[in-house]
Amino acid sequence: MSFLLPTLLAFGLPLIAAPLVIHLINLRRHRRIEWAAMDFLLESQKRNKKWIVLKQLLLLLLRTAAIAAVVFMLAGPVIKSTWAGLFGRGVTHHLLLIDDSYSMTDHWDETSAFEQAKRVVAAVLEQAQGRSENQLVTLLRFSEARRLAAGAGPEIDRRPLDAALLAELERTLGEMKASETNAGPIDGLQAATRLPEAVEGETRIAYLVTDFRRPQWEEQAQLQQLMTELRERVGDLQLVQTVYDERPNLAITRLEPESGIRAAGVETWMELTVANYGKTPVAAVTVAVEQDGNRLPAVEFDEIPAGEKATRRFRVTFPTAGPHELTAGLESDAVLTDNKRYFAAEIPPVFPVLVIDGSANGDDGYYLRTALSPGGKNVGGWNPQVEPPSYLRNHEALANYAVIVLLDVPRLDDAEVEVLESYVRSGGGLAIFVGPQSQQPFYNDQLFADGAGLLPAPLNVPSQLLRDPSEAGADVRVAEHPIFRVFAGQRNSFLSVANVDFYYALDPNWKIPESGDVSAIATLRNGAPLALEKKFGEGRVLLHLAKLAPTPTDQGIWTNWSLNPVFPIYANELVGYLSATRRRFDVRGVDEPIKLALPEAAYLPEVKVRAPGVGESNATPIVAAAKEGVYEITAPGQPRSGVWRFELTTREGKPQVRYVAVNVPTGEGELAILPQSELAERLPGVEYRYALASEFTKADDELEGYQLGDAFLYALAAILIFEQLLAVSASYHPAAARSAA
Structure with a gap:
């Protein structure tokens, strides 16, 4: 016989001595008093002593x-299958919860954490094979959890353990590999x-077979609740750890354009981030890069540093x-899955830019258009289109532009403001x-709108930047921001030649909100803001508080900003930064379906994936x-990392190809292990058994058979009834006095 809750025996069995202790305590409370009539009672007691003592002993034993x-009923006794036929036929259901997240690919000495997990499953099945009672098997992988949330069931669910299932499981285990997901114990x-x-x-x-990585066990309250709920639903819970040592691991966590993709033939800066999940710093890390199959430097x-990330x-x-x-791609280490990262994009020949020029002579638009598209061999990748403010009435056309620029525009009507807000918000x-x-x-009432509109700050009046001959330094001071990168560096002298004579001052009562949606990215030497950025919905708005062109006005020349030698670079960075969110690229995760939407009018329905x-x-x-x-195309099969190719055909019969890059989630490669002592602290009150996969033996065969909880309940009822009858028999009950006639 074995027990589902053996710990209760250690606490409950000592309580068996309680009746004896109570009896001994009661004996010490008796006082000896001699009196004459007692002799007759003692003589009677001597004659019946054996029968009285026997009743008292039986009563003590019954209690x-x-x-x-x-105690035995609560401990959950289970009788072995040899004797199960005396009480009925038992069913043993093996619920195998297998962690197949990609941290389980952690490998060492010709094995891996996932191979250890499969060895545990094989050991459970080997011991369960051939037992006389019914054996059921449910195999649930962590990566299946989200599919189960949609109402599906495990691939192997309550299957009888027979020869057919054993053959199927042997084949399944041989082919089974860890997934590329980060599905954890909560799932x-x-x-x-x-x-x-x-x-x-x-x-x-239930067997929970996992690697117990610390990041996956941080949600202590939720995990404790789920473990408690599972423990209440099963007779026994076993936690099996598949790794024994922490190994260092590097992972590529980011491969994306710094400020969105650029057009064909235009240099694009990419950012590559590598995380060091180990406990020691690593030096001389080399990442190989390939573009369209060709090796790059x-x-x-x-x-x-240890536990940190670095970006190049x-x-x-x-x-x-x-x-x-x-x-x-990185060189091989403990986990190979996160050593690669992929990027894919549809590169256009140019990106259209809408320039709305409201300046008196159209000079602002001229300087910006020339900077973005100088012609000749200088390819910027932008196609600036200069239009008057009335062009904004073509509401449907605005979605085609990568960015919109307003240059000294006097005012707009309500419909134009509304379409601009919709454009930026999306x-x-x-x-x-x-x-x-x-x-x-107009700018304050319609564009600022008490902070709810597009304008980052309310305007005051045009002001002159006064100069103090004794004060040295540039007129403009810039923050560390992508559009001002060209001005970075201690030896950079481009800011020193940027002069500002007039600028639009801000309302003196306005202050930068604490929400963080508005920030000053450039200031003048008097501390007044020159450029501000605002987050608006999914987009961005950048406000420059000085006229772009160096053309004389009634106040004078505002600035020589557009005459700066690096203004073309600044203009490209400005447009590139603002248009980054609209120049999307096809990069997705393995935990989401790979879908492609195509207009029916432009493509044939036949697609190859x-x-x-x-x-x-x-x-x-x-x-x-x-x-x-619209055609909604979903790639068949389970998403996996790499570049997926969709081969299309236009209505004109021309072949086209679309790429979609799929990457694994980040963070799963952090291989810190949760020690057994901390696991116990995070699961207080949860009864479980813990084992390492290398030491795992199927001791739970003792738990297989027929549960005797109900039998002990019936026995308890019989004992209590017999105890009451014996107690009445062993006690003294004088006859009721008869009433006088």
């Missing part, structure tokens, strides 16, 4: 047995608690318009340069169904 029955436990309750006569044994990291920038140029891909970028034509009441590493001959053909004029 002791009652306490023992309560697995939630899925397990959604399974149906155990049926009558079923002994359910490697990215070098001198040193990455590198340049790449996509020579032609169309789909392109990048791959960055992710567009807007630059506003004010000047002598800008009407302060190639998963990473699959040749052209093995591409999967799909016939897309149109809904409301």
Whole structure:
């Protein structure tokens, strides 16, 4: 016989001595008093002493047995299958919860954490095979949890353990690999608690086989609640740890453009981030980079401190318009899954930019257009289109532009303001340069709108920047911001030649809000803001408080900003930064479906999908169904990391290719282990057994068979009834006095 809750025996069995202790205490309370009539009673007691003592002993034993029955009933006794036939037939249900997140690919000495998990599953099945009672098996992988949330069940669910299932499981275990997800114990436990309750006569044994990584066990309250709920639903809970030592690991956590992708033939700065999840710093880290299958110069990291991340920038140029891909890869370490990161984008020939020029002579638009598209061999990748303010009435056309720039625009009507707000709120970028034509009441009432509009701050009046001959230094001071990177560096003298004579001062009662949505990114030497940035919905607005062109006005020349030698670089960085959110790229995670939307009017429904590493001959053909004029194409199979290719055909019969990069989630490669002592602290009150996979033996065969909890309950009832009858028999009950006639 074995017990589901053996700990209760250690606390409960000593209580069996309670009746004896109470009896001894009562003896000490008796006082000896001699009196004559007592002699007759003593003589009678001597004659019946044996029978009285026997009754008292039986009564003591029954009371002791009652306490023992309560303790054994609560401890959950299980009788071995050899004797199960005396009480009925038992069912043992093995619930195997297997962690298959990609941290389980941690490998050492010709094995890995996931191989250790599969060894534990094989050990459970080996011991369960051939037992006389019914054996059921449910195998639930953590990566299945989200699918189960949608109402599906595990692939192997309450299957009888027979020869067919053993053969299937042997084949499944041989082919099973860790997923590329970061599904953790919370996912697995939630899925397990959604399974149906155990049926009558079923002994359910749950095995949680995982690597116990510290980051996945941080949600202490939720994990404790789920573990408690699972423990209440099973007869036994076993926690099996599949790793024994922490190994250092590096991971690529980011591969993205610094300020959005650029057009074909234009140099793009990419950012590459590597995380060091180890406990010691690493030096001379080399990351190999490939563009469209061609090797680029490697990215070098001198040193990455322990537990920190490092980011390096590198340049790449996509020579032609169309789909392109990048791959960055680290050398082999403990976990290979997070050593690669992918990027894919559809590179256009140019990005259109809408320039609304409201200046008196159209000079502001001329300088900006020339800086963005100088012509000749200087390719900026922008196609600036200079239009008057009335062009904003073409509301539907605005969505085609990467960014919109307002240059000294006097005012706009309500409809134009509304369409601009919608454009920025949906992710567009807007630059506003004010000047002598800008009407302060309109900007404050319609564009600022008490802080709810597009304008970052309310305007006051044009002001002159006074100079003190004794004061040295540049007129403009810039913050560390992407659009001002060209001015960075101690030896950079470009700011010293940037002169500002007039600027639009701000309302003196206004202060930068604490929300963080507005920030000053450039100031004048008198401390007044020159450039402010505001987050508006998904987009950005940048306000420049000085006229762009150096043309004389009634006040004089405002600034020579557009004559600065690096103004073309600044203009490109400005437009690039503001348009980054609209120049999206096709990068997704393995935990989301790989979908592609195509207009029905432009493409044929026949599509071929190639998963990473699959040749052209093995591409999967799909016939897309149109809904409301759009084809919704979902790649078949389980998403996995790499670059997926969609081969399309236009209505004109021209082939096209779209790339979608899929990456693994970050953070799963942090291999810090939660020690057994801390695990116990995080699961107070939860009864479980803990073992390492290398030391795991199937001791739970003692728990298989028929549960005797109900039998002990019936026995307790019988004991209590017999105890009451014996107590009445052993006690003295004088006959009731008869009433006088």
